[in-house]
């Protein structure tokens with residue numbers, strides 16, 4: 001069984017106390033007892049001279065150096081692993097994850113609207129905070145209320161569309177005031193005449209499973 005650093009230092013303490021060990025050993029003991037109360041106390045208890053074989057001193061010194069070297073490698077590797085895990089988690093939760101814009105927190109009642117122009121083109125208009133969305137996630141709803149993700153979804157009987165605004169984690173957690181008032185973006189959705197079955201457009205808050213009507217066929 002190998003000895004730990006304290007045990008190895010303890011082997012050297014009598015030599016150190018008598019000032020008969022090598023300069024290298026002396027330095028190693030001095031360094032260790034500066035941080036280790038146990039070994040320092042042990043040294044303070046020593047007063048009696050002991051005769052030691054210098055060959056033993058060198059062998060102990062080699063074992064201490066090896067032990068310290070291994071400890072440094074293990075601690076370094078552990079720190080590297082912990083740092084990598086922390087960065088991965090940070091990246092995932094702060095920067096790579098998407099968050100749904102909350103209808104109330106982001107003032108979406110005021111900041112998103114669906115409007116149609118004289119050609120029957122239907123537009124999604126986003127203002128202010130709603131412009132922070134990096135992704136507009138669309139979905140469709142059939143006459144039975146199923147969406148694209150339901151297995152019974154009837155793609156030949158789509159009666160409504162819904163949209164969910166997503167922000168990147170960095171934006172969701174960061175300062176909302178980055179986007180000042182007055183910004184407006186328009187996005188073409190579809191032509192009303194090309195999709196005569198679409199009756200309603202909703203904002204869909206998929207976190208709380210709430211739908212808000214943005215547009216109804218007039």
Ligand SMILES: [Zn+2]
Pocket residue numbers: 005006007009032036037038039040
């Ligand atoms: Zn110690």
